[in-house]
Structure formats: structure tokens, C-alpha cells
Amino acid sequence: MDDAPHGRPALARGAGQHVLVVAGEPDLAELLTTTLELAGYRISLSGTGAEAVARVAGRRFDLVVFDTDVPDRADFDRERRPELPYRPPVLLLTGCDSLERLVPELGPGRRDYVTKPFRVAEVLARIQVLLRDARPGRPRGNPLRYGDLVLDDTVCRARRGARALELTPAEYRLLRQLLANAHRVLSKEQIGRYVWGEHRGDNAIEQLVSRLRRKVDRDAPALIHTRRGFGYWLGGAREGSPDSPATSVG
Numbered sequence: 579m580d581d582a583p584h585g586r587p588a589l590a591r592g593a594g595q596h597v598l599v600v601a602g603e604p605d606l607a608e609l610l611t612t613t614l615e616l617a618g619y620r621i622s623l624s625g626t627g628a629e630a631v632a633r634v635a636g637r638r639f640d641l642v643v644f645d646t647d648v649p650d651r652a653d654f655d656r657e658r659r660p661e662l663p664y665r666p667p668v669l670l671l672t673g674c675d676s677l678e679r680l681v682p683e684l685g686p687g688r689r690d691y692v693t694k695p696f697r698v699a700e701v702l703a704r705i706q707v708l709l710r711d712a713r714p715g716r717p718r719g720n721p722l723r724y725g726d727l728v729l730d731d732t733v734c735r736a737r738r739g740a741r742a743l744e745l746t747p748a749e750y751r752l753l754r755q756l757l758a759n760a761h762r763v764l765s766k767e768q769i770g771r772y773v774w775g776e777h778r779g780d781n782a783i784e785q786l787v788s789r790l791r792r793k794v795d796r797d798a799p800a801l802i803h804t805r806r807g808f809g810y811w812l813g814g815a816r817e818g819s820p821d822s823p824a825t826s827v828g
Contacts, residue, residue, distance in 0.1 A: 592618035595640035595709055598666075599623050600630040602648040606671075610643060613698055614705075626650045639666045641709055643701070646672040667708040671696060688731060691747060700774055707772075722757040724812065727794065727801060729757055738798055748773050749790045756802065756812035765809040 597619045601607040611621050622639070624630040627648050634642065670691035690704050721730040726739040729750075736743040736753055745753065751773045755764065766783040773786065787810055791802045801812050 592705070592709075594618060594620055596620045596622065596638075597705070598630060598633055598639045598642045600625075600627065600642060600648060601645040601671075602626060602650075603645070606645060610701075613701070614643070617702055619705075634664075634666065638664050641705060642666050642668045643705070644668055644670050646670055669701070669704050669708060671701075689734060690751075693747075697774075703771070703774070722754065724757055724760050724801065725814065726798070727757070729754055738794055743793050745790070745793065748786055749793070752786055752790055753794065756810065759812075761811060761813040763805045763809045763811045769810070 592614070597614055599607065599610045599614065599621055601610055601623070602625050607623060607625070611623060614621050622633065624633055625648070627644075627650050630642065630644065630648075633639075667688040667690075670689065671694055672691050673694050688708055690708055692700050692704055721728050723729070727736070728738075729736040731754075734750065736745055736750065743753075752769060755769065755772045769783055769786075787802065787804075791800075794802055799814070801814065803811050803813070805811060
């Protein structure tokens with residue numbers, strides 16, 4: 579896709595990766611299939627959770643897009659499923675606010691989700707991040723850490739010392755980006771495009787950073803800092819400027 583008018587960047591594009599779309603509602607299935615095919619992905623379609631597991635067990639997909647409102651969701655939650663030879667990254671389309679109980683049969687590989695109603699740009703951006711993180715040769719299973727702050731993608735959990743951090747998906751994504759770029763200032767535009775797939779105004783970034791800061795830095799030395807006029811960075815304030823290299827991020 580070419581750049582959109584008014585200077586907006588083109589939507590994230592695929593490179594022929596094979597994506598399994600799991601959606602029971604026909605309009606949603608058509609929207610996802612058409613959108614992803616136009617974006618450069620090869621698409622297979624399943625209408626139920628049970629069918630999706632059978633498809634994944636029979637062949638290798640690069641990613642699964644799973645609508646959690648599939649018609650057999652209640653039975654799917656209760657039934658015991660076979661072990662899968664490969665667990666692809668999963669993007670969940672859901673109205674829930676928690677990752678814990680969402681389609682454990684397709685875990686514990688990388689998972690992410692967007693809440694419905696969703697923006698197409700956000701779905702495409704989250705797919706691109708999941709596929710990028712699942713590339714062959716990319717280190718897996720090593721938590722990101724800075725001092726006593728640890729983020730573990732294998733279970734989608736973060737903690738500060740012994741204290742678990744109860745993060746929303748947007749807060750989790752922001753913390754992940756800050757950790758991966760420790761001691762580097764990230765602009766509001768960079769944060770917005772990583773967290774939501776688009777830049778957002780109306781103080782959305784400030785509010786998100788404020789919520790994350792209250793959880794991460796509560797009762798502990800501050801790790802999340804503001805560089806006024808430029809953006810935000812993560813690191814120990816006593817360890818130097820935000821341009822210093824980060825040596826404690828694993």
C-alpha cells in the first residue's frame with residue numbers, strides 16, 4: 579500500500595506469511611480475510627476453536643488471529659486438547675481485559691491482543707510485532723530485565739522485585755518498549771505507533787506513562803523518566819544520562 583494522504587504512513591504489510599484466521603461471525607471473517615490478504619499475507623480460515631487446533635496440529639502457520647467469540651468457546655475452554663508440535667504466535671481479538679485465560683491451548687507461545695471494536699491499523703501493527711519477534715534466530719525465552727524490573731514474554735508477566743505488576747496490554751507494551759530501549763529517549767510518536775499502531779494525541783501517551791509509572795515505581799527508586807520536550811526513557815537516574823548504554827537489559 580502506498581502512503582496514505584495527509585502524510586500518514588502506509589499500514590504495516592506482510593511478506594507472504596501464512597496466517598490462520600479463526601472467526602465464527604461471517605462479516606468479521608470476511609473483513610479479516612480481505613484486509614490481511616490485501617496487506618500481503620496468505621490466509622486460511624477456521625470457524626471454530628476446535629477446527630483451529632486441528633489445523634495448527636496438521637500444519638505450520640506463521641501466526642493465528644483468533645476471535646475469542648467463536649461459537650464453541652465455552653466447550654473449547656473445558657475440553658482437553660492435544661499437544662501441538664508447534665505453537666505459533668497468537669493475536670487475540672477480545673473484549674476481555676486479561677490474558678491469563680485466553681486460549682491456553684494455543685499458548686504458551688507469544689500472545690498479544692487487541693480489544694473489540696478494533697482498528698485495522700492496530701491489528702496489522704500487532705501482527706507485524708508478533709511476526710518480527712518470532713523470526714528464526716531471534717533469542718527467545720530470555721526475560722527483559724533492568725535491575726529488579728523483569729518482563730517475561732513467555733507468560734506475559736512483569737514484576738518489580740518480588741511484586742507482580744498487574745499491567746493492561748497497553749502498559750505491558752509500553753514497558754516492553756522502554757526496557758528494550760533502556761537509556762534511550764523514545765518520542766511520543768514512537769511510543770504511540772508501538773503501543774497502538776498509530777500516533778495518538780489528547781494526552782493519551784502522558785496518561786499511559788503516568789499509569790505505568792505508578793505501578794512500576796511505587797515504593798521503589800524511579801526507573802521511568804521524562805525528558806521534557808523529547809519523550810520518555812527507562813533507567814537508573816544515578817547511572818547517567820538517557821544516552822548512556824544499557825548493560826543490564828537481558
